[in-house]
Amino acid sequence: MDFQLSEDQEALVSALHSILQDHAELPQAERFGYSCFNAELQGILADSGFLSAAREIGPIEAALVTIETARLPVLVETAATGLVAPMVLGEAIEGPVALIDGKAMDKAHRNLPIARTALVDLGEDVAVLAIEPADVEPVESVLAFPYGRFRKAPDLAKARRLPGAGEALRQWWRVALAAEVAGAAQAAIAFTIDYVKQREVFGRPVGSFQSVQHRLVQCHAHAQSCYYLALRAAWSGDPVDADCAASFAQQGVQRLLFDLHQFHGGMGVTTEHLLHFWLYRIRALQAEAGGVHRIGLEIANRLWPDAPAAAQRMAQAG
Amino acid sequence: MEFGWAPEQVQYRERVKAALDDLLPADWDETYVPESYASDLQVQFSREFCAKLAERGLLVPHWPKEYGGNESPDWEHFILGEEMKAAGEPRGPQYMNVNWIGPTLLKYGTEAQKAQHVQGIASGTVIWCQGFSEPNAGTDLAALRTRAERDGDHYIVNGSKIWTSYARTADWCFLLARTGPTRKDISILLIPMDTPGISVTSFPGMIKDGHLNEVFFTDVRVPVANRVGEEGEAWTIVTHALSYERVGVPRYHTGLQALELAVEQLKEEGRWHDDPIVRSRAGSIAAKFEGARMLTYLVVDQRVKKLPSNTDANLSRVASLEAVIEMLNFLAEFLPDCLSGGNALLEDYYRINIPAGITGGTNEIQLDLVAQRGLGLPRG
Numbered sequence: 001m002d003f004q005l006s007e008d009q010e011a012l013v014s015a016l017h018s019i020l021q022d023h024a025e026l027p028q029a030e031r032f033g034y035s036c037f038n039a040e041l042q043g044i045l046a047d048s049g050f051l052s053a054a055r056e057i058g059p060i061e062a063a064l065v066t067i068e069t070a071r072l073p074v075l076v077e078t079a080a081t082g083l084v085a086p087m088v089l090g091e092a093i094e095g096p097v098a099l100i101d102g103k104a105m106d107k108a109h110r111n112l113p114i115a116r117t118a119l120v121d122l123g124e125d126v127a128v129l130a131i132e133p134a135d136v137e138p139v140e141s142v143l144a145f146p147y148g149r150f151r152k153a154p155d156l157a158k159a160r161r162l163p164g165a166g167e168a169l170r171q172w173w174r175v176a177l178a179a180e181v182a183g184a185a186q187a188a189i190a191f192t193i194d195y196v197k198q199r200e201v202f203g204r205p206v207g208s209f210q211s212v213q214h215r216l217v218q219c220h221a222h223a224q225s226c227y228y229l230a231l232r233a234a235w236s237g238d239p240v241d242a243d244c245a246a247s248f249a250q251q252g253v254q255r256l257l258f259d260l261h262q263f264h265g266g267m268g269v270t271t272e273h274l275l276h277f278w279l280y281r282i283r284a285l286q287a288e289a290g291g292v293h294r295i296g297l298e299i300a301n302r303l304w305p306d307a308p309a310a311a312q313r314m315a316q317a318g
Numbered sequence: 319m320e321f322g323w324a325p326e327q328v329q330y331r332e333r334v335k336a337a338l339d340d341l342l343p344a345d346w347d348e349t350y351v352p353e354s355y356a357s358d359l360q361v362q363f364s365r366e367f368c369a370k371l372a373e374r375g376l377l378v379p380h381w382p383k384e385y386g387g388n389e390s391p392d393w394e395h396f397i398l399g400e401e402m403k404a405a406g407e408p409r410g411p412q413y414m415n416v417n418w419i420g421p422t423l424l425k426y427g428t429e430a431q432k433a434q435h436v437q438g439i440a441s442g443t444v445i446w447c448q449g450f451s452e453p454n455a456g457t458d459l460a461a462l463r464t465r466a467e468r469d470g471d472h473y474i475v476n477g478s479k480i481w482t483s484y485a486r487t488a489d490w491c492f493l494l495a496r497t498g499p500t501r502k503d504i505s506i507l508l509i510p511m512d513t514p515g516i517s518v519t520s521f522p523g524m525i526k527d528g529h530l531n532e533v534f535f536t537d538v539r540v541p542v543a544n545r546v547g548e549e550g551e552a553w554t555i556v557t558h559a560l561s562y563e564r565v566g567v568p569r570y571h572t573g574l575q576a577l578e579l580a581v582e583q584l585k586e587e588g589r590w591h592d593d594p595i596v597r598s599r600a601g602s603i604a605a606k607f608e609g610a611r612m613l614t615y616l617v618v619d620q621r622v623k624k625l626p627s628n629t630d631a632n633l634s635r636v637a638s639l640e641a642v643i644e645m646l647n648f649l650a651e652f653l654p655d656c657l658s659g660g661n662a663l664l665e666d667y668y669r670i671n672i673p674a675g676i677t678g679g680t681n682e683i684q685l686d687l688v689a690q691r692g693l694g695l696p697r698g
Contacts, residue, residue, distance in 0.1 A: 003619040208696040213689035225609030247605035299601030
């Protein structure tokens with residue numbers, strides 16, 4: 001058991017930070033948008049090997065890249081491209097990658113306008129779809145990812161099919177979403193702490209009120225648990241760990257969104273204030289990979305199936 | 319970063335479980351656990367159990383070798399605590415002895431005090447109670463009013479303590495008493511519970527028997543030689559002593575075990591397989607306990623690495639409490655009859671956890687500490 005990053009992991013994060021510092025600035029022209037995808041940074045991360053970490057180093061390193069990039073107000077797609085796709089396919093595919101629920105093909109999908117490949121969850125199997133930008137109609141959304149829908153339903157029968165890969169897709173999708181929520185939540189909380197220390201009401205900082213402090217700490221506890229659950233799930237490759245990470249992440253969305261918005265008052269609902277870039281990414285992830293109730297059900301089914309012996313698993317895992 | 323147990327840690331857990339299997343009576347779950355670990359029955363049992371645990375080297379393995387320990391690693395000490403709590407804490411009150419009373423005496427006690435007490439603790443035969451809380455001094459411990467006034471080579475103690483678990487059956491009291499005019503002029507006295515002038519009254523409550531006692535001190539004479547540390551040094555010593563207990567009870571471990579029991583009960587009643595609502599809730603609560611587990615293990619890892627103390631232990635308590643509250647709600651919603659004779663073990667879990675946000679420093683204090691010392695938010 002070791003909760004600290006290894007020297008190599010520290011070096012990876014440090015090298016990533018040095019790139020992000022130089023290339024992750026939010027352009028003034030994009031400041032008032034609902035989301036801001038940085039294609040240049042996406043390319044730099046791909047070229048410098050950060051999106052190959054899952055295959056070349058391991059999934060926990062890919063999860064660290066996802067967490068660190070999720071802290072940015074600008075968007076780069078590292079979760080599906082750098083973590084989910086390599087773990088499901090075991091090979092490089094053209095990114096960015098979008099993850100799609102096959103039961104809702106006609107809906108708008110997260111990251112579809114920027115994607116070059118989509119992995120479609122068909123239940124048992126996975127379809128790998130090449131995406132042509134001309135086939136996607138962008139859709140405006142308050143959610144802080146680019147959204148788009150297919151202009152014409154893609155022919156899944158002609159797509160490359162990964163038989164039996166559905167479960168692995170959902171497992172790594174869950175790890176990835178927990179990692180994204182962890183990074184975005186930690187960044188949103190740090191942003192909020194800075195704000196409530198400076199912003200004064202009734203002659204004192206907002207952050208000096210106990211009603212604010214206590215709720216901020218509860219948000220912080222949630223983000224910290226999320227961070228370690230996501231990394232544990234990446235480390236272990238255990239489906240229950242993945243389910244627990246995603247369930248935990250999604251259970252806290254309601255608190256994070258309400259409380260962090262509250263603490264910024266009216267400023268928090270303006271798009272010039274940045275808060276929405278993190279919070280509305282978290283909101284978008286709330287329903288993915290099954291959503292909190294379905295994932296809860298899957299945890300129960302795995303932990304407490306018919307055979308009583310299997311029910312001992314989690315308590316014994318210690 | 320890695321999240322697995324080393325093979326020797328797995329073996330150690332198995333060794334602890336095997337000891338529990340050997341040493342607990344066949345009717346442990348039916349007869350003893352429902353009485354709760356502070357009951358007279360369990361306290362009495364702890365004298366027998368801990369003596370046997372000591373013989374197996376599992377009572378004070380983390381202590382120095384010269385005092386009967388094996389200087390075992392912090393993770394093993396923590397694994398031992400998890401398994402004991404999961405078994406219903408058959409060490410009864412003696413978990414306090416081995417976790418912080420003994421180590422405090424080893425660090426701050428005189429040679430005479432060590433000679434008098436350490437062997438008794440390490441052999442598992444002595445019961446202590448903790449004379450800290452008072453009617454007007456719980457989390458705000460420095461507000462305590464019990465006084466110890468110097469009279470030659472004795473102190474004369476007057477006052478009262480409350481919520482004093484095990485006081486009815488304890489041999490000794492680890493007492494905090496005021497010895498000077500300022501808020502932190504507090505000293506530690508070790509007092510035999512059969513000293514004239516001490517009386518104990520138990521009172522009923524929501525939690526199980528044995529925890530709710532009031533202890534009255536009327537002109538109790540205590541030798542100055544029974545003071546631990548210097549006069550007025552209690553605050554420093556107790557802060558150190560309780561750092562052994564920073565993360566508190568492993569509530570995720572006992573909580574997951576209770577959840578397991580609840581699932582078994584629901585299955586037996588045919589209310590599990592056809593009800594996705596109850597299954598989804600149970601799965602979500604398991605995830606909450608896993609989140610709490612992560613923050614607790616983080617603190618143990620920091621202790622193992624001898625990193626400076628911070629507020630992560632307070633944060634872990636916050637996370638654990640949230641999961642416990644969900645578990646109590648789950649029981650009340652789906653198995654309400656466990657509080658009316660339906661399942662004694664689940665009733666015990668529920669009742670022990672009624673004050674989960676109060677014992678060992680209220681949740682609000684944990685939140686204050688993290689907010690101000692951890693997140694750097696300004697004081698109000």
